Amino acid sequence: MDIPDALWRQTAPDALPAERLSGARHCDVAVIGGGFTGLRAALELAEAGTDVAVFEAGDVGFGASGRSGGQVNPMLPVARPDDLRRAVGKTYFERMAQTALGSADDLFDFIRKYQIQCDARQHGWVRADHCATARKVARRNADLWNAFGAGFEFLDGEEVTRLTGAYGYRTATVSPRGGAVQPMSLVRGLDRVARAAGAKIYSFAPVRSMQRRDGAWHLDVAGMPVTAKTVIVATNGYSDGLVKGLKGSVLPLFSTQIATEPLTEEQIGPVLRGGHTISDTRRLIMYARREPGNQMVFGGMGYRRPGGGIGGFSWILKDAPETFPSLRGVEWRYRWGGRVALTEDRVPHLHEPQPGLIAGLGYNGRGVAMSHVMGRVMAERALGTPAEDLPFPVTKIAPYRFRTPQVLGAGLAMAFLRMRDQREWRSVG
Missing domain, CATH: 3.30.9.10 (D-Amino Acid Oxidase, subunit A, domain 2)
Incomplete structure (x- = not known):
């Protein structure tokens, strides 16, 4: 069932006109995915003065962000604190616990700060x-x-x-602390804010391949060459074979x-x-x-x-x-x-499989709030924050066991x- 049957698309404000990539492009950071994660990362980077471009295979919000239930739940789906501690280790346990428990408050504060009209309400x-x-x-x-x-x-x-x-x-x-948003209104509002900050958002711009050479990333975006110092992959459940092993890790x-x-x-x-x-x-x-x-x-x-x-x-x-x-x-x-x-351990995963390549995914049904956290964190990492200072541990990409039969x-x-x-x-x- 495709997204045109979603209530959210029918009731959201009109989207900004889609911008198409029409030629070769160079940027500091290329973000792959135009949903909550990618757009939040782009906003953070643009406000820091970074030349950032987002490449979305469909239109903005086409994937999980525009199809979600819109519930803002301030909790990871791990059952107990000990489950989280086992998943991320002692060093990151308290950071991630506090990050998750505060994620709803952070999102509603963000919506108020940028005055995004998305029927936001925090009634529990x-x-x-x-x-x-x-x-x-x-x-x-x-x-x-x-x-x-x-x-x-x-x-x-x-x-x-x-x-x-x-x-x-x-x-x-x-x-x-829980609440709700109109998710398509939120993603379109985030698109407006990111563009106003200077981010370039390209729709209908699928990234077909990428490789690192001569200290930079070279992407084929809908047949157009794009080079970037850093690439952020924000495709979550819509990940494909672009990054080796990423699709099979969830x-x-x-x-x-x-x-x-x-x-x-x-x-x-x-x-x-x-x-x-x-x-x-x-x-x-x-x-x-x-x-x-x-x-x-x-x-x-x-x-x-x-x-x-x-x-x-x-x-x-x-x-x-x-x-x-x-x-x-x-x-x-x-x-x-x-x-x-x-994800197998039911917590979000942050990866750096190669220099200058950052990927975050696996929100386990808590994506409306946690995707914004991940977008912000990946932007911080791209801007030079040491990995050991992030709320998520940087881990190797590992296959989800018995994924195919499941x-x-x-x-x-x-x-x-x-x-x-x-x-x-x-x-x-």
């Missing part, structure tokens, strides 16, 4: 427990993270239903979403009246949000069909009215999907996981 994120076992695990882990300043709060009983309008959840964890999953046209107050009823976002603890999570214009967005996890296209829409079309009974009978006008890049068997595996989720969830409701 509810993570609902789909069964008793999930509740015990979630509360234990939230307590552990609260020791590091996470600020999680807990809901029980009728308070969960009152706050969310959702059925089938008896307990939940709330992160007051597991591609697919986020599926559906949305309505504006609903009446009677139709939307008690759903998320306080402006919170919601997700849950199922293996195949659901996530949802209520838009300022009373449009409802509901999402989950899907998979790539062997013959092409994304599977899993039938699941969320069934789950939406079961989760929010007031939505029974509404028409889900929009449907779309996009790639999510998972990709090929994703549909069957998800169907099995969904069956388990549904059985546990219905036993609560």
